[in-house]
Amino acid sequence: MGRITLDKVSKAFGDVEVIPPLDLTIEDGEFVVFVGPSGCGKSTLLRLIAGLEDVSGGEIRINGQDATQTPPAKRGLAMVFQSYALYPHMSVRKNIAFPMRMASMPKDEQDRRIEAAAKALNLTDYLDRRPGQLSGGQRQRVAIGRAIVREPDAFLFDEPLSNLDAALRVGMRLEISELHKRLTTTMVYVTHDQVEAMTMADKIVVLQAGRIEQVGSPMELYRTPRNVFVAGFIGSPKMNLLTGLEAEKHSATTIGIRPEHIAISSDSGTWKGTVGVSEHLGSDTFFHVTVEGFHDPLTVRASGEVALYYGDTIYLTPDLTHLHRFDAQGLRIA
Amino acid sequence: MATKHSRASARIMISPAVILLLGWMLIPLSMTLYFSFLRYNLLMPGMEEFTGLTNYKYFLTDPAFFAALTNTILLVCGVLLVTVIGGVFLALLLDQPFFGQGIVRILVIAPFFVMPTVSALVWKNMFMNPVNGLFAHLFKFFGLEPFDFLAQAPLASIIGIVSWQWLPFATLILLTAFQSLDQEQLEASEMDGAPWIKRFWFIMLPHLSRAITVVILIQTIFLLSVFAEILVTTNGGPGTASTNLTYLIYMQSLLQFDVGGGSAGGVVAIILANIVAIFLMRMIGKNLDA
Amino acid sequence: MARSVSTNRKLVTTFFAWAVGLAIFFPILWTILTSFKTEAQAIADPPIFFNFHWTLENYVTVQERSNYFRHFWNSVVLSGGSTLLGLIIAIPAAWSMAFVPSRRTKDILMWMLSTKMLPPVGVLVPMYLIFRNLGLLDTQIGLVIVLTLINLPIIVWMLYTYFKEIPGEILEAARMDGATLRSEILYVLTPMAIPGIASTVLLNIILAWNEAFWTLNLTAAKAAPLTAFIASYSSPEGLFYAKLSAASTMAIAPILIMGWFSQKQLVRGLTFGAVK
Numbered sequence: 001m002g003r004i005t006l007d008k009v010s011k012a013f014g015d016v017e018v019i020p021p022l023d024l025t026i027e028d029g030e031f032v033v034f035v036g037p038s039g040c041g042k043s044t045l046l047r048l049i050a051g052l053e054d055v056s057g058g059e060i061r062i063n064g065q066d067a068t069q070t071p072p073a074k075r076g077l078a079m080v081f082q083s084y085a086l087y088p089h090m091s092v093r094k095n096i097a098f099p100m101r102m103a104s105m106p107k108d109e110q111d112r113r114i115e116a117a118a119k120a121l122n123l124t125d126y127l128d129r130r131p132g133q134l135s136g137g138q139r140q141r142v143a144i145g146r147a148i149v150r151e152p153d154a155f156l157f158d159e160p161l162s163n164l165d166a167a168l169r170v171g172m173r174l175e176i177s178e179l180h181k182r183l184t185t186t187m188v189y190v191t192h193d194q195v196e197a198m199t200m201a202d203k204i205v206v207l208q209a210g211r212i213e214q215v216g217s218p219m220e221l222y223r224t225p226r227n228v229f230v231a232g233f234i235g236s237p238k239m240n241l242l243t244g245l246e247a248e249k250h251s252a253t254t255i256g257i258r259p260e261h262i263a264i265s266s267d268s269g270t271w272k273g274t275v276g277v278s279e280h281l282g283s284d285t286f287f288h289v290t291v292e293g294f295h296d297p298l299t300v301r302a303s304g305e306v307a308l309y310y311g312d313t314i315y316l317t318p319d320l321t322h323l324h325r326f327d328a329q330g331l332r333i334a
Numbered sequence: 335m336a337t338k339h340s341r342a343s344a345r346i347m348i349s350p351a352v353i354l355l356l357g358w359m360l361i362p363l364s365m366t367l368y369f370s371f372l373r374y375n376l377l378m379p380g381m382e383e384f385t386g387l388t389n390y391k392y393f394l395t396d397p398a399f400f401a402a403l404t405n406t407i408l409l410v411c412g413v414l415l416v417t418v419i420g421g422v423f424l425a426l427l428l429d430q431p432f433f434g435q436g437i438v439r440i441l442v443i444a445p446f447f448v449m450p451t452v453s454a455l456v457w458k459n460m461f462m463n464p465v466n467g468l469f470a471h472l473f474k475f476f477g478l479e480p481f482d483f484l485a486q487a488p489l490a491s492i493i494g495i496v497s498w499q500w501l502p503f504a505t506l507i508l509l510t511a512f513q514s515l516d517q518e519q520l521e522a523s524e525m526d527g528a529p530w531i532k533r534f535w536f537i538m539l540p541h542l543s544r545a546i547t548v549v550i551l552i553q554t555i556f557l558l559s560v561f562a563e564i565l566v567t568t569n570g571g572p573g574t575a576s577t578n579l580t581y582l583i584y585m586q587s588l589l590q591f592d593v594g595g596g597s598a599g600g601v602v603a604i605i606l607a608n609i610v611a612i613f614l615m616r617m618i619g620k621n622l623d624a
Numbered sequence: 625m626a627r628s629v630s631t632n633r634k635l636v637t638t639f640f641a642w643a644v645g646l647a648i649f650f651p652i653l654w655t656i657l658t659s660f661k662t663e664a665q666a667i668a669d670p671p672i673f674f675n676f677h678w679t680l681e682n683y684v685t686v687q688e689r690s691n692y693f694r695h696f697w698n699s700v701v702l703s704g705g706s707t708l709l710g711l712i713i714a715i716p717a718a719w720s721m722a723f724v725p726s727r728r729t730k731d732i733l734m735w736m737l738s739t740k741m742l743p744p745v746g747v748l749v750p751m752y753l754i755f756r757n758l759g760l761l762d763t764q765i766g767l768v769i770v771l772t773l774i775n776l777p778i779i780v781w782m783l784y785t786y787f788k789e790i791p792g793e794i795l796e797a798a799r800m801d802g803a804t805l806r807s808e809i810l811y812v813l814t815p816m817a818i819p820g821i822a823s824t825v826l827l828n829i830i831l832a833w834n835e836a837f838w839t840l841n842l843t844a845a846k847a848a849p850l851t852a853f854i855a856s857y858s859s860p861e862g863l864f865y866a867k868l869s870a871a872s873t874m875a876i877a878p879i880l881i882m883g884w885f886s887q888k889q890l891v892r893g894l895t896f897g898a899v900k
Contacts, residue, residue: 052796054337071339073802085797089815098811099801146801343805344724347716351780352732354713355739358773363742365750424644432638440884441645443891444652447879449834451854452872456655458858460865466667468654475670501648506891559743562836562851566858580745580837587749588841600746611741615734 001063002076002153002186003028004049009058011044011210018044019210021058026154026188026203031180034190035197036207036233042190043158045207049188050156051075063153073102078147079156082163084139086131092118092142093127099150110149117145120179137168144179154186161196173199194234198222206230228330231256237286237299239324245293252325252333259286259301261322264308269315273298275308289316363604369597376591389598393586399599401574402582403606405489409578410557412493413500414550420497421504421549422542426534428505429512446502454566457495458484488568488576495563500556504549511545512538551614558607579603652876659683659869666865682870692874695853699878701764702839702849703832706771707825710779713772715821718783719809723792733784736777744774744837755842762844770842771832778831779824782893786820787813823893826886833879850875 004026011019019041026032034042047053049060051072060068067075078099086095096117100110118124121141131139140160147155157176161169177200180187191197197204198218206213206221206229214226218234225231231239239256247255263269264287273289276297285306288297300316308314325333373385393399428439445453461467462483470480483491515538523533559580564570570577570585577585583603587596646653658666660678686692721729751770752761760766790813798812814821836851843852854875857868883890 050800052337052799054339072796072799073804077800079797079800081793081797083791083793085791085793087794087798087812087816089818098798098803102802102804102807146797150801340724341726344720344726347805348720348732350713351717351736351776354773355736355776359739359742362747362750362754365753366747369749427637427641427644430634430637430641432634432641434638434642436887438641438645439891440887441649443883443887444649444880447830447834447883448652448876449851449854449879450836451840451851451858452655452875453651455854455858455868456651456872459863459868460654460658461651463863466669466863466865468671471669471671498648498651510891555740558741559745559837561745562840562855565840566855580743583745584748584841588752593749593753596749600743600749603743604746607741607743607746611738614741615738 001028002026003063004154004186004188005061005064006049007059007061009045009048009060010056011041011048011053012056017056017210019048022210022212024205024212024215026186029184029186031177031187031189031200031202032205033197033201033203034188034205034207035192035194036213038192040207041210042192042207044210046079046156046158046188046190050077050079076153077156078150078152078154079158080140080143080147080160082159084131084143084160084163086139086142086146088131091128091130092123092134092145095131095142096145096149099146103150113149114145117149120148120182121145136164137172140164140172141175144176148179148183152185154188157187157189159190159192161191162193169196176200195236198234198236204234206233224332225256225324226332228254228256228326231324231326237301240296240298242294244295247325250323250325253328254326254330256324256326257318258322259299261319262298262300263317263319264300264302264306265315265317267315269317271298271316271318273314273316275310275312275314277310278308280305287314289314291316366597366600366604369593370601372594372597374593374597376593385594389594390602393595393598393602398574398577398582399602402577402579405574405576406558406578406580408489409493409496409560410554412490413496413557414553416493416497417500417504417553418546418549420501421508422539422546424501424505425508425512426538428509442505443502445499446506448499450499450560450562451566453499454495454563457491457498458567462491484568485572488572492560492563492567492576495567496557496560500553503553507545507549508542511542515541547617551617554610554614558610579606652880655869655872657869658865659873661866661869663864663866666869682866683874686867686871686874690853690856690871692853692871695848695850696874696878698764698847699833699849699851702767702771702847703829705764705768706775706832707779707828709768709772710776710828711821711825714776714779714783715809715814717780718787719813721780721784722787722790723795733781736780740774740777748841751838752841761842762847764847767839767842767847767849770838771835774835774838775828775831779828782824782827783817783820786817786824789820790816819889819892822886822889825893826882826890827893830879830883830890 006022006024008021008023009019010017010021022045034045036042044053048055051067051070055068058068059066062075062077087098090098093114096114097110100113114127115124118127121144123138123141123145126134126138131142134142143160160176161172164172173196176187176189189196189200201218203215204218204221205215208229214221214230221230221234225234228241232241235258237259239258240262241254241256243254247253271291273291276288276290278288279286283304285302285304287300287302287308289300290297298316302308327333370389371384371386372382373388374382424442428435428442432438459467461469464470464480464482464485469483473480519537520533523537528536560578561580561584564576564578564581568576570581574582579599580603583596583599586592586599657673659682660680661672661676662679662681665672665676721733755761755766758766794816795808795812798808803812833849834851836855839849839851840855843849854871857871
């Protein structure tokens, strides 16, 4: 069981309110990702849940019980830190055993769980090494191992992949997702990378300046972003956002159209533009197109390889069924 | 970044140290202050009476006080000067590549391990003794009259002995600082055509400023209360030629059993030390933050 | 990149460095050599360097006459005891300052350091009287307390600088893992800070071993450590160079040997954690 409820939780450091009162429910077994630009309060929120920081107001309930004043160790949560926070003076085995040793678990039970965790995480050969002798990915797995042996109600991940290189990050992303499928334990995951959020989450919480901008499944956020911020933040490459005359045509202050919802033609279309830099990814090609009268160049996706070059003139047509419209407050117009 | 709980435990955890040091500071200090206003001699128990500022008047007008004050300043400044300048040059030398660096470093550090009473005795007897000391032998070898260091230049001799003890410390800190100097910075300045002396003056010395601050701070703390070296070598003499404040107050209180007078001296010493401390704290406050 | 230096230059540096090193070390070397001479050889002119008749007689005499081992034991108890006591008080304090800093942390640290500025002589009289009235004069326990207090600011300061290098996340991880504050300090912080603690311990043993104000003024015979043992040689035995040298060698040898064996930690410690 791992149901976490935040009820009007707020946090202030001195006079600075980093998180205004906020409500959120994390259901048992859910993989929830907190995503937002750096400094948006997502890590602070995680630390509040962990109990490493005091809330300034509101209540945190874990499995229905008020845990606001409960010390971190007694909340039944395990955390994986950005720096992994392994104990450098202990072997991998001792690192993984530490939480069980603190709980005075019987020795044979400890060994059984260590073996199981090591097997699941491919660490069996490294159990007697020190963290300093491991690669980044292995350290990450030790940190996860240390978390799973406690069989916690929920896992908290604080940007766990940001210290890994790009290739490893993709691998670990899959491993963590798989772990979640296997354990079906609640996971709360903090990242600034919306790709991680989209690929891993059951539920994404988009945060900005301590406020929740939107909560929803990845596809909900993709299809119906509630406001301009979410629209611009979720999706890669970013949604094209247009203001001014073009938006007024659709009776909105801002309109948004994703790169994948713009059709390219060489002879006719809504907008006429000039091809700028193009990025070839093989499966897709992204063009940056300068359209007269638009402030920023548009990003447009084409499938596979397209024979368009720098300086070519092309015509673009947005798919109006996928057009997002926002009002003066930046909120979505239904 | 912490919880109420951890802040509460932090307060509990720091309190033994704070309470002990507070007690260590306040209890004897207030007693010293109290005694300083009394006529109180251990040889005449039961005769204590309040005398106001008399003890201070006697202590401050005693010519020995002025001599001791001068000697204290000379001693501290003299040793600082020798150790900082000597330390910079030694560190510069030891930072160069040469054979047997480890051993030489051990040799240079060694005096720091020697307790003050030992170094004072060894220097006094085996080196500075006008008859049998090594220096006397050396002078005679060159056909010179042996020089009685501790009788004729007592303060300078003590400065020499104390400098020998503290030179390793200064060298070591400055050497460590040298080693953290960014070599690329030096190479860049070499590329820019700066001659060695300019590189030393504009790059190395500024880099050392923090280390020099540390040397001055820590040494001053210890040098203000040099005691054993004087006790063992000159007993403050001849006359008051090598008496510093510490030694003067020691004589007054424990040799003449004049608790009142000694306490008044103690208060004066504390006030003077505080002046130095404020000055030093400003200096490190500025230098250690960066 | 270390630059390659011409062998010639290296040889010149080697010569100067060794010359300076030996000059600084010479008084100690001379003391050790003299301790193995007879009294006559000790004051011989011209001085004898190596070709004398080595004897252990002086050591025997010194032990017989002034009971070296008792003073040695007192020194061990005083320096070891005060360092241990200091650590027990300072580790929690340094933990607080390094990991739960507040606005006052810096002020407290500076204040602690400033108690070091208090000239000992300023409180000599009251300390003497307090010790006399409590029956602590010339006792080991009394001196252990005094030495702990005078070195406490340095221990706290040094541990603080070492602890600050340890990432707070690791301690938070321990907290999440269910460690109590005691386990956090005992099983995570302390083992991680071992090199720093070792440096602190070494420096403090040296400072306590060589402390010569309180040990001289608050002891007479029973609890007198080696500083006082040596001071008793100031006259007239000081003129017996060989015996003085033997006594001196015995007083400084333990620290010299310890210092040489733990050079790396010591060098770190000698910089009081202030210079990296």
